[in-house]
Amino acid sequence: MDAEQPRxxxxxxxxxxxxxxxxxxxxxEGEQWVAEADRYDAMLQSFGxxxxxAASLSPGERVADVGCGNGAMTIDAARRVGPNGRALGIDxxxxxxxxxxxxxxxxxxxxxxxxxxxxxxxxxxGGSLDAIxxxxxxxxxxxxxxxxANFASALRPRGRIAFVCWQDLxxxxxxxxxxxxxxxxxxxxxxxxxxxxxxxxxxxxRVEHLLASAGFRDVSLESIARPMRVxxxxxxxxxxxxxxxxxxxxxxxxxxxxxxxxxxxxREALIPHAGEEGxxxxxxxxxxxxxxx
Numbered sequence: 001m002d003a004e005q006p007r008x009x010x011x012x013x014x015x016x017x018x019x020x021x022x023x024x025x026x027x028x029e030g031e032q033w034v035a036e037a038d039r040y041d042a043m044l045q046s047f048g049x050x051x052x053x054a055a056s057l058s059p060g061e062r063v064a065d066v067g068c069g070n071g072a073m074t075i076d077a078a079r080r081v082g083p084n085g086r087a088l089g090i091d092x093x094x095x096x097x098x099x100x101x102x103x104x105x106x107x108x109x110x111x112x113x114x115x116x117x118x119x120x121x122x123x124x125x126g127g128s129l130d131a132i133x134x135x136x137x138x139x140x141x142x143x144x145x146x147x148x149a150n151f152a153s154a155l156r157p158r159g160r161i162a163f164v165c166w167q168d169l170x171x172x173x174x175x176x177x178x179x180x181x182x183x184x185x186x187x188x189x190x191x192x193x194x195x196x197x198x199x200x201x202x203x204x205x206r207v208e209h210l211l212a213s214a215g216f217r218d219v220s221l222e223s224i225a226r227p228m229r230v231x232x233x234x235x236x237x238x239x240x241x242x243x244x245x246x247x248x249x250x251x252x253x254x255x256x257x258x259x260x261x262x263x264x265x266x267r268e269a270l271i272p273h274a275g276e277e278g279x280x281x282x283x284x285x286x287x288x289x290x291x292x293x
Contacts, residue, residue, distance in 0.1 A: 030093030067137015071100025124154030134163035148214035216290035
């Protein structure tokens with residue numbers, strides 16, 4: 001496949017675009033992820049490595065990376081399946097896909113394609129894939145049941161899926177520490193359990209049910225915790241958090257003095273986590289694997 005192939009359109013279903021809210025959000029948030037691409041890759045690399053190890057890709061296989069973002073794990077997967085294999089990166093963020101294509105071209109990886117599409121409804125081609133991967137890209141679907149059913153239909157018999165998704169907020173310092181500090185001054189948004197977002201699949205029982213209902217077998221969830229270097233120092237980390245879409249939404253309606261107080265509180269909360277390696281916070285995820293019968 002050619003890393004420079006044109007984007008596929010996101011197809012509407014029944015006159016409505018699925019996941020319209022997420023498509024709108026990631027049009028904004030994707031810009032920040034591109035600007036901070038190296039930081040995000042460093043933060044999440046160990047989780048992606050766990051996904052690739054669990055997937056056990058072989059030369060010549062066809063693999064898709066759902067929610068591929070800036071393409072780092074997709075390119076790694078393409079290298080693992082070799083020139084006779086193929087890797088597809090799929091995402092709804094145009095800025096991130098543009099960076100992914102540039103990265104693949106600069107790396108000389110030609111057996112990869114990046115497509116703008118919604119994986120919940122994208123026609124992958126029945127039984128065309130050996131494996132589906134995702135590094136924190138499967139938590140944002142309006143209808144996760146439909147999404148996992150679509151993944152199952154895309155896999156060949158005995159094909160497998162491997163992904164990571166965040167566990168509960170309280171198990172994830174990278175969000176809990178700055179979020180709790182800021183909340184003292186600007187409050188917290190109401191979050192419906194299971195709604196699309198970073199922690200939508202925090203409930204392991206729900207993940208097992210979704211996969212089993214979609215037809216997957218041998219479902220396994222492993223809890224993995226990894227250190228995440230969020231910034232070089234406290235000020236760098238505060239500036240990074242302030243730039244995120246989550247922080248902008250959290251502070252959008254707050255008075256300037258409340259925003260300033262929230263940022264000061266985040267700074268104080270991060271000081272105990274700063275050291276020679278920078279500001280390091282923990283992240284805890286489910287490493288999920290399953291097979292199609």
